[in-house]
Structure formats: structure tokens, C-alpha cells
Amino acid sequence: MFDIIRERLHQGYRTLNYPFVSPSISPRFAGLPSLEPTSCKGCEGRACLAACPTNALRITAEGPELDMGRCLFCRACEKACPEGKITFTHEHRLAAYTREALIVRGKAPEDIEQPGIRQARGTQKRDLSLFARSLKLREVSAGGCMACEADVNVLGTLIYDLGRFGIEYAASPRHADGILVTGPVTENMRAALLDTWQAVPEPKIVIAVGACAISGGTFKGSREGCGGVESVLPEGSVDVYVPGCPPNPWTILDGILSVAWKKHAAK
Amino acid sequence: MFNYRESVAWNDIPLVSMDALCSFAVERCRRNWRLLALFGVPSPSGTEVVCLLADASARLLDAVRALPGRAYDSMTPQCPQAHLFERELFETWGIRPEGHPWLKPVRFRPAEGGKRNARPGPGQADYYRVEGAEVHEVAVGPVHAGVIEPGHFRFQCYGENVMHLEIELGFQHRDAEHLVLTSPARLVLPIMENMAGDTAIGHATAYCTVVERLSGVKVTDRAHILRRLALELERLANHTRDLGAIGGDTGFLPTSAWNGRITGDFLNITSELCGSRFGRNLLCPGGVKWDLDAELCRSLAKRLRAAYRDARGSVDVMLESSSVLARLTGTGRVSFEDARALGLVGMAARSCGVAVDARMDWPLCDLDNGTLHKRMRTTGDVLARTLLRSDELNDSAASAEADLMQLGFSSGEEACRVSVPEAMPASRLAVAQVEGWRGEVCHVGITGKDGSWLAYKVIDPSFHNWFALAMALRGEQISDFPLCNKSFNLSYCGHDL
Numbered sequence: 001m002f003d004i005i006r007e008r009l010h011q012g013y014r015t016l017n018y019p020f021v022s023p024s025i026s027p028r029f030a031g032l033p034s035l036e037p038t039s040c041k042g043c044e045g046r047a048c049l050a051a052c053p054t055n056a057l058r059i060t061a062e063g064p065e066l067d068m069g070r071c072l073f074c075r076a077c078e079k080a081c082p083e084g085k086i087t088f089t090h091e092h093r094l095a096a097y098t099r100e101a102l103i104v105r106g107k108a109p110e111d112i113e114q115p116g117i118r119q120a121r122g123t124q125k126r127d128l129s130l131f132a133r134s135l136k137l138r139e140v141s142a143g144g145c146m147a148c149e150a151d152v153n154v155l156g157t158l159i160y161d162l163g164r165f166g167i168e169y170a171a172s173p174r175h176a177d178g179i180l181v182t183g184p185v186t187e188n189m190r191a192a193l194l195d196t197w198q199a200v201p202e203p204k205i206v207i208a209v210g211a212c213a214i215s216g217g218t219f220k221g222s223r224e225g226c227g228g229v230e231s232v233l234p235e236g237s238v239d240v241y242v243p244g245c246p247p248n249p250w251t252i253l254d255g256i257l258s259v260a261w262k263k264h265a266a267k
Numbered sequence: 268m269f270n271y272r273e274s275v276a277w278n279d280i281p282l283v284s285m286d287a288l289c290s291f292a293v294e295r296c297r298r299n300w301r302l303l304a305l306f307g308v309p310s311p312s313g314t315e316v317v318c319l320l321a322d323a324s325a326r327l328l329d330a331v332r333a334l335p336g337r338a339y340d341s342m343t344p345q346c347p348q349a350h351l352f353e354r355e356l357f358e359t360w361g362i363r364p365e366g367h368p369w370l371k372p373v374r375f376r377p378a379e380g381g382k383r384n385a386r387p388g389p390g391q392a393d394y395y396r397v398e399g400a401e402v403h404e405v406a407v408g409p410v411h412a413g414v415i416e417p418g419h420f421r422f423q424c425y426g427e428n429v430m431h432l433e434i435e436l437g438f439q440h441r442d443a444e445h446l447v448l449t450s451p452a453r454l455v456l457p458i459m460e461n462m463a464g465d466t467a468i469g470h471a472t473a474y475c476t477v478v479e480r481l482s483g484v485k486v487t488d489r490a491h492i493l494r495r496l497a498l499e500l501e502r503l504a505n506h507t508r509d510l511g512a513i514g515g516d517t518g519f520l521p522t523s524a525w526n527g528r529i530t531g532d533f534l535n536i537t538s539e540l541c542g543s544r545f546g547r548n549l550l551c552p553g554g555v556k557w558d559l560d561a562e563l564c565r566s567l568a569k570r571l572r573a574a575y576r577d578a579r580g581s582v583d584v585m586l587e588s589s590s591v592l593a594r595l596t597g598t599g600r601v602s603f604e605d606a607r608a609l610g611l612v613g614m615a616a617r618s619c620g621v622a623v624d625a626r627m628d629w630p631l632c633d634l635d636n637g638t639l640h641k642r643m644r645t646t647g648d649v650l651a652r653t654l655l656r657s658d659e660l661n662d663s664a665a666s667a668e669a670d671l672m673q674l675g676f677s678s679g680e681e682a683c684r685v686s687v688p689e690a691m692p693a694s695r696l697a698v699a700q701v702e703g704w705r706g707e708v709c710h711v712g713i714t715g716k717d718g719s720w721l722a723y724k725v726i727d728p729s730f731h732n733w734f735a736l737a738m739a740l741r742g743e744q745i746s747d748f749p750l751c752n753k754s755f756n757l758s759y760c761g762h763d764l
Contacts, residue, residue, distance in 0.1 A: 004521055007584045011525050011577060026535065028542035028557065053454040072457055074548045139414040143441050145760050146416060147464030147545045150508075153414040157527030171412035188375055188389050188438045189417060192409050218457045221450060223383060224376065224442040245457070245547065246464065249531075 015161045019257065022115040023092070023250045030073040030088035034108035038063040038085045051080035054211070054218060068094060068102040068243035069214040089113065095242045095255035096121035099230075102214070102241055120258035125236060128259050131177055131205060134166040135260035138176035138200065142193045143219065143226065144183030147246040148210040152182060154249050155256075162253070167260050173197075178205030178239075180256075184212035187225035190232050197233055205259060206238045209252055211245040218245070268329045271321070271629055274481045274697035275330065277713060277721075280317070285335035288318050289342040295320045295329070296346045301623075302610055303328070303698070304711050305352035307360040308722040309379070310334075314360040317722075319698060319711060323628040328698055341367040348610030351730060369395070374437035374763050389419060389437040397423040397430050405745060409438045416759035424745055432740040432748075434733050439763035447723045460547050463727050463761030465505060468497045468537075469703025470725070471550040473710040476631060476699035478552040481691045481712060489674070489681040490554035491632040496670040497537060497546050497555075499639075499663040502704040504533035506656040506663070507578050509756050513653055514585050516750045517594045522585040529581060532574035536567055554684035564675030568668050575664035582657050595650035599739035599751035602647060606735065613706015613728045615735050615755055618655045619647035625702035638665035649754040690718045703728060705757065727761030 016023055025031075040046070040059055048057050048064055056070035057077055064086060066077070077086045091112045096102045101122025141149050152169075155162040162168065170176040173196045185193060197206070208229045211217035219226040229238055242255035269275045283291070296302055303319040313334055320329045341364030343350045351373060353364040358372045359379055375389040389409070396404070403424050409417035417438040423431040446458055459474040460467040472494055479486060511526025534544035541549035541557045549555055559567070585591050601611075606619035616623050624641045642658040644651035691714050701708045706728030715721035732755060739751045 003587060004584050007525075007580050008521060010580060011528075014528055026538040026542055028540070029538065030542050051453065053451075053457050072547070073542075074457065075542075076453070138410075140410055141414075141416045141439075143439050143760065144416060145461040145464030146758060147461070147467070147547075149414055149416065150465060151544070154527065154531060157531065158524055159528050159531060169414055183439075184441060186439060186441055188440055189409070191388065192417060192438065196410055212461075218454060218461050219441045219443070219446065222442045222446055224440055226441055245461075246545065248544070 014158050015164070016159060018160070018250070018253065019117055020115060022113070025090065025092060025248060025250065027090070029090060029092070029248065030075055032089045032091040032094055032108050032112060033066045033068065033071070033104045034087050034089050035064055035066060035104055036085040036107055038083055040064065043082050047080040047082060048077040048086060051076040054220065062105070066104045067215075068104060069099060069241060070211060070217070071243060072211060072218070072245040092248050092251045093118055093254045094244065094247070094251050095240055095258050097124045097240060097258070098122035099214070099241060102243055120240065120255070125239060128205065128239060130203060131260050135178070135256070136168050136170040136176045137178055137180045137207070137256070138170050138173045138196060139180045139182070140193055140196050142181060142183040142189035142213075143186035144210070144212065148182035148212070151246050151249045151252055152180065152209060155253055160249060160253055165257060165260060167256060173199035174201070176200050178207065180207040180209060181213045181229045182209050184216045184219040184222070184226040185228055185232050190225060193232055197237075205240075206233060207240045207242065207255060207259065208238045209242045209255065210247060211243060214241050214243060268327045271326055271328050271698060271700070272480060274692075274695045277694040277696055280330045280332050280696065282332050282334070285316065285333040285339040288316065288331050288333040289340065291331055292318050292320060292349070293342050293345045296348065299324070302346065302348045302352065303709055304724055304726055305349060305356065306711075306722070306724045307356055307362065308713060314362060316356065316362070317713075321700075323623065326629065330696065335362050337361070338363040338365055340365050343367050347608045348731070351734070372437065374440040376437070376440050376442070389435055392435070394421045394435070395423065395431055395433050399425070401425060402430075418759050420748070422745055422748075427744045427746065429740045429743055429745050429748075432737045434737055436733070436759055436762050439760040441760070441764065443764045444723055444725055448720045456551065457547070462725055462764065463729070463758040464545060465758065466501065466703040466705065466708060466727070466761065468494070468501045468546040468549070469701050469708040470710075471546070472498060472631070473699040473701045473708045475550050475552045476701065477697050477710045477712040478687060478691065480697035480699065481695055481714060482688055484553060484685060484687050486554050486632070487681050487683060487685060488632065488634060489677065490683045491634055492670050492674055493540075493555045493559070493683055494550060494631070496667055496674070497540060497549055498701070498703070499667045499670070500533055500537045501546060502659060502663045503575075503578070503667065504530050504537070505704040506660055507533060509753060510582050510585070510653065510656055512753045512756070513595070513649070513750065514591070516753050517591050519585050519588060519591050522581050525577065525581040529574055529578045532570070532577070536570055536574070539563065539567055551684065553687040554682070556684065558683045559674050559678070561675040561678045564671045564678065568671040568675070571664065571668055571671065575660070578660055582660065586654070586657060592650065594750070595653055596648065598649045598747055599743060599754060600646065600648045601735050601738050603645070605738050606647065609734055609738070610731050611735050612731050613702065614652065614655055614659070615706065615732045617642060618644045618651035620645040623707065625700045625707045629700040631701065637669055638662050649750055652754040693718045705729060706732065725764055727758055729757040729759075729761040733757050733762055
């Protein structure tokens with residue numbers, strides 16, 4: 001008993017006052033992409049397109065645009081671009097309310113890394129204020145490789161302390177306000193995902209976490225389904241997209257807060 | 268027979284009859300060889316079966332192949348470690364092992380060349396059933412109460428006692444091995460890192476090693492040290508998390524809470540190497556993509572020492588608690604004989620007294636293993652698996668710290684990446700065995716006539732070890748299941764691929 005108390009004193013208080021204090025993330029972490037407009041004239045070979053593993057880039061008249069819903073944040077395009085027009089900032093808050101808002105077209109604002117409450121990208125498909133005070137989520141892994149799942153799970157630990165925002169993972173869809181889906185949605189999980197979603201009482205929300213859940217990610221070309229959440233659930237059912245492979249836990253926390261808490265606190 | 272670090276020409280692998288292949292494998296396994304892989308490869312004259320065997324004492328591999336046709340006599344009755352490989356052959360290639368004691372699909376996927384939608388889904392199959400008026404059945408999953416991957420568990424119970432547990436997986440099947448063959452080269456490494464996301468370093472190391480062995484590329488010592496550092500950090504993070512989870516399931520909450528945080532500390536150290544907490548985008552064929560300078564090595568060593576101190580303290584208070592020890596002792600026992608017969612690997616095997624550890628048996632380089640030892644336990648219960656993890660925490664932390672020191676001292680002396688020729692040599696086979704934190708991650712790559720992949724086989728340690736969980740539950744109470752499950756903590760997607 002004495003040893004436990006002594007160890008407890010050693011382990012200390014670890015919860016971070018997020019979002020008001022910036023979390024410390026590795027300098028090598030790749031966050032929000034920043035794309036400078038360019039004509040791409042000097043690069044006939046389209047080096048960034050050839051380097052991107054998941055075809056997340058497109059070249060338009062104004063220069064490259066990057067779909068964070070497919071991006072693995074592997075920096076291959078950053079290295080490939082001969083003009084250095086593609087860079088990754090350190091900003092971890094990447095969540096968006098619409099699929100379209102995940103597409104990055106320009107330069108990231110200078111003050112992007114300031115801590116505080118920031119609205120998710122895009123506009124909400126519907127009013128989510130009902131969930132602002134308390135949110136119970138049922139997690140469904142549908143082909144997830146356990147990296148997204150681990151970073152979703154870790155939000156329950158004492159650094160992040162999800163409970164202080166009134167958010168919990170529920171053990172049954174019947175007790176949940178919505179589902180949080182990870183993984184590219186395999187053929188063999190199609191029915192289970194649909195059943196779980198249908199078992200959640202209305203009104204309900206859906207959060208898609210990770211490149212796999214958003215677009216199929218690295219498994220997009222699979223013969224076994226793997227088109228992401230929107231290949232199985234009805235169109236427009238996803239309320240928040242959290243990109244990354246896997247997203248940093250702070251990115252996921254920011255994404256969940258964009259439903260449950262931020263709007264409320266911003267008032 | 269060939270040296271495990273070398274590739275072998277496809278045409279040099281003897282083509283024998285399927286009966287000869289089976290009796291060869293059975294005979295070798297009797298003499299302490301291990302069945303490393305048994306899988307199908309498409310060929311003009313039908314599906315060929317390749318069998319790879321490994322002898323750790325001599326560090327030799329052996330390969331034979333055969334054309335079985337539609338059916339052959341199963342080797343599982345004589346050699347139980349073939350049971351899942353044979354089921355896989357049956358499901359994927361339609362080759363029936365006659366006399367297999369439990370011939371069911373592994374992943375509930377259509378056969379190669381068959382109709383894509385023709386299948387029974389997982390869970391739509393017959394289960395092993397115990398009949399009797401007082402026998403009842405408990406079904407769990409695929410979607411579980413916690414934040415974990417999907418799988419279905421079917422218990423046959425008499426009162427609270429479990430007579431049999433059948434584990435049915437396949438929900439996670441993403442057809443990853445086939446994707447490796449059809450994807451552009453730049454996508455293959457990310458797919459490898461997603462084979463089992465918590466073993467990204469293990470799978471990436473195995474893939475890079477296969478490519479390097481095929482191409483005959485020698486990686487620098489510095490790259491080997493960086494890879495080992497990442498692999499041991501992966502082990503530290505996962506062992507810490509599992510020890511916390513075992514604490515949680517025994518109701519010892521301090522360790523459960525602290526270890527959740529300390530796991531993050533180890534993952535964040537990995538993130539300092541490459542920006543990803545799971546070591547994504549760190550490795551590449553030919554070495555590693557990111558190097559460390561002396562200053563970063565020093566600061567990471569300091570963080571590592573602090574995290575290790577916290578993990579040690581947190582685990583020690585748990586292991587000093589008599590109520591925890593009482594709960595773990597004798598629970599979920601797997602015998603040495605079963606572990607050997609089923610071909611268990613890694614930590615689960617070592618906790619039953621089976622001395623297998625790819626770091627010592629099949630070293631990836633000539634560097635000294637330093638503080639890494641083959642840690643052994645003999646009781647095969649949850650306690651053994653807990654203490655083994657606790658011992659490996661010490662070894663891995665010391666090894667990672669020593670590696671950081673060495674990388675710091677020798678910074679700038681040697682590159683961490685060499686170039687790899689774009690085209691691989693045609694018609695060759697290479698094998699890589701890497702001790703991931705769960706156990707041996709085995710990859711086999713075979714190139715075709717044009718140097719692209721003809722077949723790529725991934726064998727995650729979970730493929731072998733799920734059956735150990737079923738064995739551990741026999742005769743236990745159903746309430747022991749969560750604890751036993753955590754003590755193995757196997758990968759669903761690593762099994763399902």
C-alpha cells in the first residue's frame with residue numbers, strides 16, 4: 001500500500017489543459033499541408049503525382065491540390081516537388097465537416113499553430129449542438145489495422161482524459177449517440193457496420209477516423225470492399241472526417257471536440 | 268537447404284509429389300524443424316504449393332514445392348502446426364487436404380479465380396458444438412465492447428466452465444497480400460506498415476529485408492541499429508500497454524492508468540524518429556529514411572530512461588501485489604507440448620518453455636545482440652506471459668538506450684541508406700524472419716520472370732498464436748477470457764491480412 005502511494009506521487013499529474021495549451025508533438029510530425037500556387041511549368045514529369053502512394057494529389061491550373069482524406073502524410077510529395085511548393089506544417093487540427101473541405105488548395109495561414117479553439121474545416125451538414133454537452137460513441141473497427149484504434153483508445157488515458165469533456169466510448173450502439181469508425185470497411189465487416197449504425201437511436205452522428213475510413217486509404221484498390229465508410233453507409237451520414245494514417249491522438253481529440261464541445265465552449 | 272540470409276533460385280527448389288512434400292515436412296518437424304510457411308503460388312500447370320522449413324540450431328532453411336492437383340492427404344494429423352496453413356490452401360486455392368480434422372475457411376474469402384461474391388460471410392458457418400441438456404453456448408462479437416478489432420468467439424460452456432472456445436476471424440480481411448502484387452511499388456511499403464498497425468516496424472523490417480536479400484543489397488550497420496532501436500521501442504510501447512491492460516483486467520487500476528500514459532511516452536519517442544508514433548515512414552528498402560544527430564540521441568536517451576523508470580515503477584507495484592499474483596497464477600495455461608505441436612512463436616511460445624526468438628535464432632545483421640536475451644518462462648500461464656513482458660521491458664530499454672548512445676557517438680560517420688536497384692532479379696525466393704513484439708513476423712517474397720512479385724506471403728505471429736488462446740481457455744471459467752485474451756493480445760488484421 002505504501003509503495004503504491006509513493007509510486008502515485010512519483011507518477012504525478014499529467015493531464016494537459018487541451019485545447020488551451022499546445023500539446024508537444026515531435027518536430028518531425030507532418031501536419032496540415034501548405035501548398036503554394038505554382039504553374040508547375042518546370043516539372044513536366046509531375047514528380048509529386050509519381051511519388052504519392054495513394055494518389056492524393058491533383059494538378060490544377062493554380063498548382064497542386066491535396067486531398068487529406070487520402071493522404072498518408074508521408075512527405076513523399078514534399079521531397080519530390082522540385083520547386084519546394086509543397087510543405088507540411090506542424091498544425092495537428094485537421095478535422096473537417098465535409099469531404100470537400102479536406103482538400104487543401106492554398107497556403108496555410110501564418111498563425112495556424114496558435115493554441116485555442118478553432119472551428120473544424122467546412123460547414124456542418126446539420127446542427128450538432130444537441131451533442132454539445134455529452135457524447136457517447138460506439139467505436140467500430142472495420143478492417144482497421146489497430147493503429148487508428150490504438151490512438152482512439154489512448155484518448156481515455158490520463159494525458160487526454162476524454163471524460164472531462166463529457167465524452168465516453170459506449171459498449172453498445174444502443175447506448176450511443178453515434179459511431180466512430182476506423183478502418184477501410186472490408187466486405188466481411190459491411191453487414192456488422194450497417195447493423196451497428198442502424199442500432200444507434202436517432203438522431204445520430206458518424207465520425208470517420210483515418211485515411212482508410214475516409215477513402216479506403218492504402219486499401220482502396222482491394223477486391224474486398226475497402227472503399228471507406230461512405231461506400232457502405234448512406235451518403236451524407238458522416239459528420240466529421242479526421243484525416244491521417246493514423247491521425248495523431250490530438251488530431252482525433254480535436255475532431256471529436258468539433259462535435260461535442262468546441263461549439264458550446266466558443267459561445 | 269540454403270542460408271537464411273540468401274535468396275534461392277525458384278528453379279533450384281525441388282519439385283516433388285505432394286505426398287513426398289508432406290512426409291518430408293512431417294519428418295523434419297519431428298526432428299525439431301519448424302514449418303515456416305506453406306502456401307500456394309499460381310503457375311501455368313496449376314497451383315504449386317511451396318513448403319518452407321526452418322532449423323534454428325543450424326540457421327538453415329529448406330524449401331520444396333509440389334503440384335497437388337485438387338486434393339491430397341492432409342499432414343495436420345501428423346503435424347498439427349500445419350493446420351491453419353492447410354485450411355488457408357483449401358480456402359484460397361481450392362486444394363482439399365483430405366482428412367484434415369477441422370476443415371473450415373480461415374478468412375471467409377472467395378477462392379482465387381472464383382466469383383468474388385460467392386461466399387459464406389464469417390459467422391455463417393457451423394461451429395464446433397458440445398451437445399447436452401446443461402451445455403450452453405456463448406457468442407461474442409464481431410463488434411466488441413471495447414475499442415478493438417472485430418472477431419467472433421464461440422464458447423461451449425458447462426456452467427461457468429469453458430469446454431471449448433472456437434475463434435472465428437476473417438472480418439478484417441483486406442486482401443492485403445493480393446494488393447502487394449497489384450499495387451504500384453510506392454504503395455507497397457505503406458501496405459506493409461498497415462498489415463498490423465501496432466507492428467508497423469516489424470512488418471516493414473521484414474519487407475525491406477526480403478527486398479534486400481533478393482537484390483543482394485547490404486545495409487549499413489547504422490541502418491541496422493536504427494531499425495533495431497525502432498523495433499525495441501515498438502516492443503516497449505506494446506509490452507507497457509499490455510501490462511497495463513492486464514492490471515486493468517485484474518482490477519489493479521493504478522498500473523492500468525499509469526501504463527496508458529507511459530505507452531504514449533514510448534510511442535512519442537518513436538515519433539521523434541520519423542514523425543509517426545507507430546514508426547510509419549521510417550524504414551525503406553536499403554536502410555532508413557531518417558537519421559538522428561548526436562544531440563537528438565542524447566535527449567531521446569534521457570526521455571527513454573525517464574519512461575523506463577516510470578514503467579518499471581508502475582509494473583513493480585503491480586507485481587508486488589499478492590492479489591494480482593494470485594489472479595494470474597495458473598490461469599490460462601498452455602502446455603509445452605501443445606506449444607511445440609502447434610508451432611507457437613514469440614512471447615507466447617517462450618512463456619511455455621519453447622526457446623524461439625528470431626532476434627537470436629535468425630539475426631538480421633552481425634551486430635552483437637547486447638542486452639537482448641532469449642527470456643524464458645516455463646509455466647505457460649498468464650503469470651508467465653506477464654513476467655516475460657516485464658523481463659523484456661528491462662532488456663529492450665537497455666538495448667534501445669545503448670543503441671541511442673552508439674548512434675550519438677558515431678553520428679555522421681556512416682550513411683543510413685544505400686540505394687537498391689529498381690528491378691529485382693527474376694525467379695528467386697527470399698525469406699525474412701523478424702521478431703516483432705508478439706513474435707516472429709515472417710515474410711516470403713517470390714519474384715516472377717520479369718522481376719515483379721509472383722507471390723508475397725505474410726505470416727504474422729498472430730496466425731500461429733490465436734489457437735493458443737483457444738487452448739488456454741480449455742477448462743477455465745468464461746470470466747477468465749478477457750484476462751487470457753489480454754495476456755496474448757493478438758492481432759486480428761495480422762491474422763486476416
